[in-house]
Amino acid sequence: MRALFHPAKDDIRAEDVLHALADPVRATIFTQIASATCSQICAAFSSVNNKPIPKSSLSQHFRVLREAGLIRSERQGVEMHNTSRFDEIEARFPGLLPAILVAYSTRKDAPAKVTRGRRAGAR
Amino acid sequence: MRALFHPAKDDIRAEDVLHALADPVRATIFTQIASATCSQICAAFSSVNNKPIPKSSLSQHFRVLREAGLIRSERQGVEMHNTSRFDEIEARFPGLLPAILVAYSTRKDAPAKVTRGRRAGAR
DNA sequence: TCAATAGTTCTTAATTCCTGAACTAACGAA
DNA sequence: TTCGTTAGTTCAGGAATTAAGAACTATTGA
Numbered sequence: 001m002r003a004l005f006h007p008a009k010d011d012i013r014a015e016d017v018l019h020a021l022a023d024p025v026r027a028t029i030f031t032q033i034a035s036a037t038c039s040q041i042c043a044a045f046s047s048v049n050n051k052p053i054p055k056s057s058l059s060q061h062f063r064v065l066r067e068a069g070l071i072r073s074e075r076q077g078v079e080m081h082n083t084s085r086f087d088e089i090e091a092r093f094p095g096l097l098p099a100i101l102v103a104y105s106t107r108k109d110a111p112a113k114v115t116r117g118r119r120a121g122a123r
Numbered sequence: 124m125r126a127l128f129h130p131a132k133d134d135i136r137a138e139d140v141l142h143a144l145a146d147p148v149r150a151t152i153f154t155q156i157a158s159a160t161c162s163q164i165c166a167a168f169s170s171v172n173n174k175p176i177p178k179s180s181l182s183q184h185f186r187v188l189r190e191a192g193l194i195r196s197e198r199q200g201v202e203m204h205n206t207s208r209f210d211e212i213e214a215r216f217p218g219l220l221p222a223i224l225v226a227y228s229t230r231k232d233a234p235a236k237v238t239r240g241r242r243a244g245a246r
Numbered sequence: 247t248c249a250a251t252a253g254t255t256c257t258t259a260a261t262t263c264c265t266g267a268a269c270t271a272a273c274g275a276a
Numbered sequence: 277t278t279c280g281t282t283a284g285t286t287c288a289g290g291a292a293t294t295a296a297g298a299a300c301t302a303t304t305g306a
Binding site: 021 | 146215216
């Protein structure tokens, strides 16, 4: 597995952030990513939304978020832990992420909710 | 020529706004659109940037902006006048457009085109 | 070493985007 | 009316991007 690319804070580009978050699936992932793993997000989509997303697609979504500078992905044992780079983005583009997250929060079809830990019916 | 579609204010979607403005060309158009015509934008791109954008491409860009709800296009005689729907978007998604425009204003490379590129590790 | 888990990468198909060419609409002049 | 010009839209194709199943890699535990 190759090293995962993460842009330096000052290399983060507005167009990449907007492109990454222009996809509702990725925006949902990003809002719920307080240290969520790919599998947890995957389970959240299939249980809540009953629209399962293939893990290869999710992996790509994580890559887009990562390469846009929105998240940081670090392997911990067998899983990958993703953390938000909110504060760095906020420092670089003040007010951008809060405004985007508020805009999405007014969607009629709410994004899937992740519940961490053991869930009834998961897996 | 068919009637041009404009979404009602409450039908404007965050993902469409983000998608429309995730393209630096469209973001540039939007920032300069205080009643600009397609030809004026076209001239601006070819003179400033010396990278002319085909009018068919510009027409598509205007359509994306229009159908995302960002601009209103009205024919006036032989030309099409485009006006920003900034206030409506601001009412629907408070703070979103100002944050995006500020984010783009800090770009190192001026608001010109741009190949939206993959960076590291592109296959 | 083998199996299981978690995720990445590969590959091909579907979708979207770009742009030259053709077309349409409005206007002015003859 | 008809012709010419301007301004922009729509069409059609190829290029680029995205989606997702299959194959692969890395880590842990038995």
